[in-house]
Amino acid sequence: MVKHAKPKSFYDEFVRKGGPGEKNTHYCPGCGHGNVHKLVAEVIDELGIQDKTVFCSPVGCSVFAYYYFDVGNVQCAHGRAPAAGTGVTRSLEDGIVISYQGDGDLAGIGMGSIMHAANRGEHMAVFFVNNAIYGMTGGQMAPTTLVGQKTLTSPFGRSAGGEGFPLTMCEIINTLQAPVFIERVSLANAPRILKAKRAIRQALVNQVEKKGFSFVELLSPCPINWKIEPVQARKWIIDTMEPLFPVKNFRNLEEAPAKYEKPVPVSDADMKKLFNVEKNISVTPKEAHIDEQLVKLAGFGGQGVLSAGVLLANCAIAEKHNTSWLPSYGPEMRGGTANAGVIISDGQIGSPLVDNPTFFIAMNGPSLDSFETDILPGGMALINTSLIERKVERTDIKVLYAPLTEIAQEAGMAAAATVAGITMYALATGVIAIDTIKQVIPLSIKRKSLVEENLRVVDAAAEYFRKNLEKG
């Protein structure tokens, strides 16, 4: 029996690498990635998870991990392996997700990604290879570069004052609640490497057992960029890195503090039921053909201008007309005036903008001031005299004056003043039947407790219209 055979989770030959040397890795002499790769591959073998594993490789020296690992492989953008891994783990019922990252990738450009993936407790094992330098790009300063350490971009040594202090990722991740396992290990010598394997194993066992986010930081040598001999490099880890990056377990929970409740699938029929936002209403259209209606409703926020517009559009659909509804929105809607344009037509509706309304409902003074000049000559305006004292100056339009707010208030719901407005629009133009409005209200109004009040407002508005306005 061969005692030290190559793990079967490695390819026999690195065909994806191409070119000569398909049995050698691309890593430099003395590099720690070879150790970590082998430990991970061994554990994958031992746990029998080769088929299930999806390995997310980073940008950095281990960008080519897919040359070696005979598992599913996703090569990710710089720093984003935890985000891509999130996508993978949320898609696979039973997959084992590994995010393998270096110090620039994880603690520099990808700091946001790793923090949020850890904070969500994503089901993945993160193997964070910390060698205190950027390797792939040729030896620049990393977020974990030590104070005083010379690199190509800190040629006089990292200065804490100018470049900050090295980031200690285990300690940072340990401030979060969701992770189940956090450990820092070292590759400085054989006993440490054996300990490292135990941590890697625990992180992957946690995935098999669906426990949650597991983070292993590995202090790893980079003799080429540290510009020292490989043996010296291992010693440098112990002497220089370990004092700042203590090798220890930070957390090992039996279970995650919170569980992700996977949504339950529904049948196609139930899904369609869910989407039936407005129940169907069957109404015989009052008029066979109508002239295009360009209706604008305007008032202040809270007067229900937008929802009254929706009610009108729903009535139009119930009577089998084409319709469109377009609101003013954004900061304007939140603070000051709001307006909605509703078009009702039997032809195709081109522009959804109501630039020049055929019917304008002014709920307050500023709205009348804003839009009076826009009303189409020959059009109509309905003025809420409860809040507007002045008369309309235009003489080329028909004007209806009605105390909409008071009518609604007396019927029991001042907030439905715009519904009174819609009712009067329907009576003044004959485009929509009052009966349609009353049928649509129960289906169009979200708060069912207010249906009765709204219906009373419709009756009161209709009564006022017939008494005071119809003759005009």
Added chain:
Amino acid sequence: MDKQLIKGNEAVVYGALLGGASHFFGYPITPASEIAHAAARFFPATGRCFLQAEDEVNSVNMLYGAASAGARVMTASSGPGISLMAEGISYIAGAELPAVIVNVQRAGPGLGNIWPEQGDYNMVVKGGGHGNYRNIVLAPFSAQEMCDFTYRSFDIAERYRMLVFILADAYIGQIMEAVALPDEVKKPVRQDWALYGDKESRENLVSSILMNTELLSTHNWKLDEKYKKVAEEMTEWEEYETEDAEYLFVAFGVCARLCVSALQGLRKMNIRAGLLRPKTLFPFPSKRLDELGKKIKSAVVVELNNGQMADDVELAMRCAVPVLRYNWMGGKVPSTQEIIDRAAKDLRG
């Protein structure tokens, strides 16, 4: 199902779920937020996954990961968010992953404002990120098309292994109209290139890195061939009154709606105007524009930007006729009358 009054942004979510979308990775931004709101309600309610990412850089990378695992993925955003996604979009193109992104355009550059604009045309239609690649770009002009285009987009994305953009604008996102929802509920199909965490898919690799110049060059040309195939197979547009048109309007999104109304006004003034509305911006209806360019006196491109599509129209017509540029920016949207008046002045005589 009968027609229902649905907001454009919400119609996207109904279309997505009926189209088989399985994952939505979102981040809120006005004027696209209603898409995330509706997705947050309806994706989990139908057994699908909704996750609010920490930012758009990560939402697009979640798309990348989930698409790698064979999921039908989407997100929605607006200009500033799409800018942040540029890198991920390029990776998706390089790795040939299917995904859907909705861009409800606001006005820029920078933070700009939240009113409608079409200033992301170049960014989205020409690619947006680094390298040689294309996205398929659908341009809805109604709430119905917000639903229908999203519904179809997942099949299209998988057929070509490409990113499909739904390029809308703030008005098409905010508009409420009668929408008929599609009947058939589409189901994801196993993809032979994706990673399912099982033996059959173990050999698969999702990657955009090809260090060897020969390999990358071959990949680039393969993608280029694919984009040509897409152009042959799925260029879509709609024409209005082009049979006898002397003047051809070209517009997409809300501008196409404005032009539909403007045509009526111009025809009443005996100005023979027609409209071509691209429904796909990539591929672009260049051949048809070339044909029409030979029959008309001039073209008028109406856009809420600084003339980004007009460049493509001019190129497609190979400068056969003058191409007038009617542009508005900053969130300003012209009235129908404004277009009519300007066209009457320019086109008469």
